[in-house]
Amino acid sequence: MSERTFDRETLLDLTVNIVPLGILTFFILVFLFASPWELDPFVTAISIGLLVVPFAVLVLVTFVSGRAVARDEQSATAAGELSASDATLDSGVEEELVSDDHPESDDDQSESDAENDESSDAEPDDAGGDEDDEN
């Protein structure tokens, strides 16, 4: 995959999480530069940390999940199962429809199988990694 991780459509989807990130950024800046309270190193560190940690974890989780979805979308498109526009705009229910015909016997899907296995191997590590940060 030489192209970028996210295409335009995926980036558009991800904007939904940019709004809460923006709110967090706003408050981080407010608390740093317009705080009515005196800056106590310990308390300020905690209060900013309470904003920065969720911010960072949210960025990470959004990135990892967006990447996983985009990758599977590409592999599905490559297998000719659904068009790119469908993939981004709806739930891919059509694909679930396709799947109702005995998936095991469907030889066309062997290609996407390989991709799936790869992603399912990769994802647990990622998810474990970012969720650890929460604690």
Add this chain to the structure above:
Amino acid sequence: MDDQPGLSDQYRMSSPWPLIVVLGLLFSELGLLFNVFPVAVGGLLLFVGAIAGIVLESGYADRPWNLLAGLGVALCVLGALVTVTQLDSVTFDAIATVVGRPNGIVGRGVELLIAGIVSVVIGAGGRFAESESI
């Protein structure tokens, strides 16, 4: 669809062990918390036995005895730790006085110890008996 056909793919639709694991844990927690000797020891035995049983049944172990004895050793270590921390000195007198104290931490330690010893004995005994018979 699954590269490693794990054990969970080939399973029976029923198993008596989950219920017994839960009962074991229930009685051991109740017994240990409220310091009821028979309930605690019986529950712990049931719990470790059920773990050995369920692990055996799911095919993660060939024989239950090693696991049973291992869990028994773990209980012994835990019980000994709990007991020893409450002793002023490691003598029989100190143990005797402290064991008789009602609702003490030592009571729980002794419960753990006894359950552990029994599991080790059963585990070792089972291993021995089986090696004889085969």
Add this chain to the structure above:
Amino acid sequence: MVEAQLVLTALMGLFLAGVAVWLSRIEDWRSYTPLAGGGGAVGEESGYAHDEKPSGLIRWLTTVDHKDIGILYGAYSIIAFAVGGIMVILMRTELLTPDEAIIGSQFYNSLLTSHGITMLFLFGTPMIAAFGNYFIPLLVNAEDMAFPRINAIAFWMLPPGALLVWAGFLVVPFTDIQPAQTAWTMYTPLSAGVGTGTQAGVSGLGIDFMLLGLHFTGLSATMGAINFIATIFTDRGSDVNWANLDIFSWTMLTQSGLILFAFPLLGSALIMLLLDRNFGTTFFLAEGGGPILWQHLFWFFGHPEVYILALPPMGLVSFILPKFSGRKLFGFKFVVYSTLAIGVLSFGVWAHHMFATGIDPRIRASFEAVSLAIAIPSAVKVFNWTTTLWGGNLRLTAPMLFCVGAVSNFIFGGVTGIFTAAIPIDLVLHDTYYIVGHFHYILMGLLAFTVFAGIYYWFPIITGKMYQKRLAKWHFWLTMIGTNITFFAMLLLGYLGMPRRYATYTFGVGPQQIIEVLHQVTTLGAFILLVGQIIWVWNMIQSWYEAPTLQDNDPWDLKETGQFTNEWGWNERRLETAITDGGEEEETAMTDGGDPVDGSADTE
């Protein structure tokens, strides 16, 4: 004392012997030998796996089939829902009059505590697990859950947990032991048994029972979550990938992640509290860690718990609503990513429950900021649902009605929540009925409504029958009206400053008259809800027993709009297989379906 010990020892010995006998009767011990002998035998075993289910009660006690366990979860949760509901009806009856008239205040406090715990831990969490167990493996085309036995253990943790939570009520007629009266938050020092009230000493044993019971339900939820995560990550069918994973599975995955990080913390905090109560530690005492430590630990669990109970219902709405709107969910990916955002941010808002405790204002402000930020992803979902409805071809079936009702109620619950996220408003409304109204709009208005929607929607799959539509409409309208009367009146009570958790409201000052009327309105709403739920239970039981077997594989006409999802496909294959096997078998299985002992639709 010694005699009692001897008797107990004998009983315990008998019990262990009984277990051994039971085991030997159920299991042919020798049958393990080939299995243990090596991997080769394992494959052989699966050959007769489907016929391996024993019959009768033993089947339900020993099942590791995800569908059976799902039904067990559901039946258990509905019993818990009934118990919690009866508790609250008693409480609301007491609140008809300002003074202590019908039940004593101690009993009121006990009911209050158990109502909260029952509805959150014994109804809410397991009910979601019921849907998850039955449908996640079908939706992701898995054979079963990843760990079927752990799944069964997780379920069997719950009944003892419930009995322990309710133990105080069961033993109070015979002993000095009182049921716990700590409220569901179990704030220290009261719950730590400090002082000489009913929560300390022998009469406080009810708290120990309850904490142990909660510990069990926590273990259950954690094991269930591990199972869901493992199933969705590793057991997906080849045709299900991250790009087309359905929305309900996404929300269950996120919820399971939250459980994984929240519930073990609750378990640890509960053990610390038990140690404080029984072993003389000082984690939560003023001379030790301090009572606020409990609140931090509790709410670090407690706030994610809110989303543990809210995310899968949101998933259910997102899943079912489009089916009856004739079009796909608008902005599917928005819903997915905002679900993940809620999951992450829910761990950063816990101290907004503690604004009034006097913690440092700078830290308080940070929690306010995250609390405001988390409103966005929740609102995104509402806009997506509304847009899905917009211009859709709506069919107002019972599941659809409950979905629309849930969206409406969620708006009330959500907006009232945003107000209280602001510290100045929270300080005024803290610990009033406003808060009670707010979270009941979420828990009853969203969680219970979507549970009803899910049950109606999947009723044909679970039972092979169809529910009675007229009764379902009655159920919906009574529930919708009852919910809004009850909880809107609570919001108003909160504005008047009525504090929560009290059995009486005889103030010397204030608008006594209005408060009394509003309390009576609230009670009226609760009774309407009760009638609605009785109709629902009747509908479910009668339809399961007596309704004709459904011949239609697609009762919701999902194929027309291209939304015939995996679980319906599975159902269709099951029915077709049953027919080719000989229709008779299907028929017997279906008519037996209503019997909780002889089993449900188990033809596969």
